[in-house]
Amino acid sequence: MTDHAVLAQGVRKRYGGGTTALDGLDLAVAPGTVHGLLGPNGAGKTTCVRILATLLTLDGGRAEVAGFDVLREPARVRRRIGLVGQHAAVDEVLSGRQNLEMFGRLHHLPTRAARRRADELLERFGLRDAGRRPAGEYSGGMRRRLDLAAGMIMAPAVLFLDEPTTGLDPRGRSEVWETVRALAEDGTTVLLTTQYLEEADRLAGRISVVDRGRVIAEGTPDELKSGLGADRVDVVLRDPAALPAAADLLSGATGARVETDPDTRRLSAPVTDRVAALIEVVRALDGAGIDAEDIALRRPTLDEVFLHLTADRAEEAA
Amino acid sequence: MTSTSLVSPAEPVESTGAPARLRWALADGWTLTRRALAHWARRPEQVVMGLLFPVMLVLMFGYLFGGQMAVPGGGSYREFLMPGMFAMTMVFGVETTFAAVATDASRSITDRFRSLPMASSAVVAGRGAADMLHSVLALTVMAVTGLAVGWRWHEGAGRALAAAGLLLLLRFALLWLGVYLGLVARSPELLVAVQVLVWPIGFLSNAFVDPATMPGWLGAIAEWNPLSATIGATRELFGTPGWDGGSWAAEHAVPMAVLWPLLLAAVFFPLSVRRYRRLSR
Ligand SMILES: Nc1ncnc2c1ncn2[C@@H]1O[C@H](COP(=O)(O)OP(=O)(O)OP(=O)(O)O)[C@@H](O)[C@H]1O
Ligand SMILES: [Mg+2]
Numbered sequence: 001m002t003d004h005a006v007l008a009q010g011v012r013k014r015y016g017g018g019t020t021a022l023d024g025l026d027l028a029v030a031p032g033t034v035h036g037l038l039g040p041n042g043a044g045k046t047t048c049v050r051i052l053a054t055l056l057t058l059d060g061g062r063a064e065v066a067g068f069d070v071l072r073e074p075a076r077v078r079r080r081i082g083l084v085g086q087h088a089a090v091d092e093v094l095s096g097r098q099n100l101e102m103f104g105r106l107h108h109l110p111t112r113a114a115r116r117r118a119d120e121l122l123e124r125f126g127l128r129d130a131g132r133r134p135a136g137e138y139s140g141g142m143r144r145r146l147d148l149a150a151g152m153i154m155a156p157a158v159l160f161l162d163e164p165t166t167g168l169d170p171r172g173r174s175e176v177w178e179t180v181r182a183l184a185e186d187g188t189t190v191l192l193t194t195q196y197l198e199e200a201d202r203l204a205g206r207i208s209v210v211d212r213g214r215v216i217a218e219g220t221p222d223e224l225k226s227g228l229g230a231d232r233v234d235v236v237l238r239d240p241a242a243l244p245a246a247a248d249l250l251s252g253a254t255g256a257r258v259e260t261d262p263d264t265r266r267l268s269a270p271v272t273d274r275v276a277a278l279i280e281v282v283r284a285l286d287g288a289g290i291d292a293e294d295i296a297l298r299r300p301t302l303d304e305v306f307l308h309l310t311a312d313r314a315e316e317a318a
Numbered sequence: 319m320t321s322t323s324l325v326s327p328a329e330p331v332e333s334t335g336a337p338a339r340l341r342w343a344l345a346d347g348w349t350l351t352r353r354a355l356a357h358w359a360r361r362p363e364q365v366v367m368g369l370l371f372p373v374m375l376v377l378m379f380g381y382l383f384g385g386q387m388a389v390p391g392g393g394s395y396r397e398f399l400m401p402g403m404f405a406m407t408m409v410f411g412v413e414t415t416f417a418a419v420a421t422d423a424s425r426s427i428t429d430r431f432r433s434l435p436m437a438s439s440a441v442v443a444g445r446g447a448a449d450m451l452h453s454v455l456a457l458t459v460m461a462v463t464g465l466a467v468g469w470r471w472h473e474g475a476g477r478a479l480a481a482a483g484l485l486l487l488l489r490f491a492l493l494w495l496g497v498y499l500g501l502v503a504r505s506p507e508l509l510v511a512v513q514v515l516v517w518p519i520g521f522l523s524n525a526f527v528d529p530a531t532m533p534g535w536l537g538a539i540a541e542w543n544p545l546s547a548t549i550g551a552t553r554e555l556f557g558t559p560g561w562d563g564g565s566w567a568a569e570h571a572v573p574m575a576v577l578w579p580l581l582l583a584a585v586f587f588p589l590s591v592r593r594y595r596r597l598s599r
Contacts, residue, residue: 053433057598079435089426093357105349106436108342
């Protein structure tokens, strides 16, 4: 037993074809938190989730979910998890209501409780009016919501969401986000895989960046961003002709390499002491009589973190 | 947004002990049987078509080809044909099983089932029970058809019911063949292959003609076809006029009609279980 809702240590998985999908993956998720698994296509996110949800066996290392070993006590694990896979896993012939009722029965809810729960969830996910229609006639977003509802029948201790908002419109996406937040507030641990950096940033307290079956970085979104180096100062000029002169000034003020983007007339440089650097930059520009349209301090985006981390790995491999 | 609680409506039920586990296995199986029944309720036209297809075959073989068919001993061809058609109806059931299993296996819903705290036997047990119910219904429709075209049982209701039992035993064995093939194929696209392969199996038996009229080696295959055992046994139990077996296999049709299905089940049941487990590799 550990104090982690999800714990993976050196998990390895090699598929029959010879692909090594997980190559010593480590993961520790504290109870009641939302943890993001972020990674490009083929990184091993789905494989990781399937192993933790007892659908796949692992070849090396070990993994525990809700305190139980996934290999030795899969039945106990299953009683405590919910799974929303990458592809909708509902019966397309049955209605939404019949689906939820069936899954409720398979969770061993009594008939009446299963029915009540199905109605509650349909209401919760905005599917009440569609409840009696076959799921096969639902739009992609509706099916996704039904899928989410099916994963939450028991409000599990640990919920796995594999790219839950892929294919949803912005409204559907924010509904899912709200649901995930509500679940986390109620104490459910959520492990979420995503390719959307924004999604991980918004939802997850901690993020593991996965690439080629390993975690290459881990931390809060802020930590990951500051791990990239420092915050940055962005300056947008009115006059593109002033770019070289301004770049020199900025370089002098920050002591760092300046990135120039002529298209947007933007200069960008990392800074260490945020406020001091900002004052320095403003003074220097003012002294030289260069007109700035916008000056801002900002944290690097997760996109920058992500590209930076995976680019490093690509260089190593090359 | 409504304020419906997302909190668990019940604590996880721990089913410890063999009796509790068996009870849940039955309950889970029944839930999935009801799933299959609900499918049929939503697509009644498919069920009706499936039931009418063998009826159409009876009319086709009985009336279109029947005039040309000579029955050993000079009985009515339609009476000779009906036991064969009963068995063929059981064989067609493989298609239903295959299609359902392969469709599920190709979809993520299998993942969902496997991540639930349900009995792992339930998916197949539920499927099996539904398919057996379907076959009972199909057999009833065929019996009514048979009575309408002149087929009778001549040896009493008890032996007729025993014959029905043998037919359903064959269906039970074929259930595992269907499950196995469905898990191997993992895609309903191969249904056509199954639908086509059913025919040589049917024609290479005593369903439509007496194997004695076939060329030597084909006759031998037809003689030993498991289907022939069931058909021969049911002809014997119905007392079909003109049917007197002749070969060793035909003389021992009833024990063979018990042994063959048991053997088939003994092969394909463990193979299916292994395939199902292999999904987690
Ligand atoms: N069933 C399988 N058999 C063989 N190889 C597989 C199988 N499933 C996945 N793989 C391989 O394992 C690696 C990891 O795949 P996985 O699906 O876990 O990635 P992912 O991070 O979920 O990708 P995506 O973002 O595209 O969903 C890939 O190289 C993939 O080709
Ligand atoms: Mg994936």
